[in-house]
Amino acid sequence: MAHSFVQAHDDEISAFARFADANPGNVVLLIDTYETEAAAEKVVRLAPKLKQRGINIQGVRIDNGNLGQHACKVRAILDEAGLREVGSVATLQEWSDTVGRCSWHHQFPVCSSGANLNRR
Secondary structure, eight states: OOHHHHHTSSSHHHHHHHHHHHOTTOEEEEOOSSOHHHHHHHHHHHHHHHHHTTOOEEEEEEOSSOHHHHHHHHHHHHHHTTOTTSEEEEEOSSOOHHHHTSTTGGGSSEEEETTEEEEO
């Protein structure tokens, strides 16, 4: 999912739902196009509707802003809603070994940087 996909829709929920319909086996939603935590709340509202149709949200992705701060807040929003099975991905512009030592890395068990994918 790209930022341009989200921006091409009237609202994030519509973008998320259409993406899920088009990719039912690989639903990873980009939630930082506008307001990351607000988008996480939208994922919480959308998840049960998709689940009724047999579509599970596998993850959310952030790649902008303060990744550590957003990671903790997003994980808390998902967990409080009972969506512990929804994974999290942080996309970093430049991978560094120091990222793996950050206090928030456990919130987002998968980090990617361009073609690199690093599982925690």
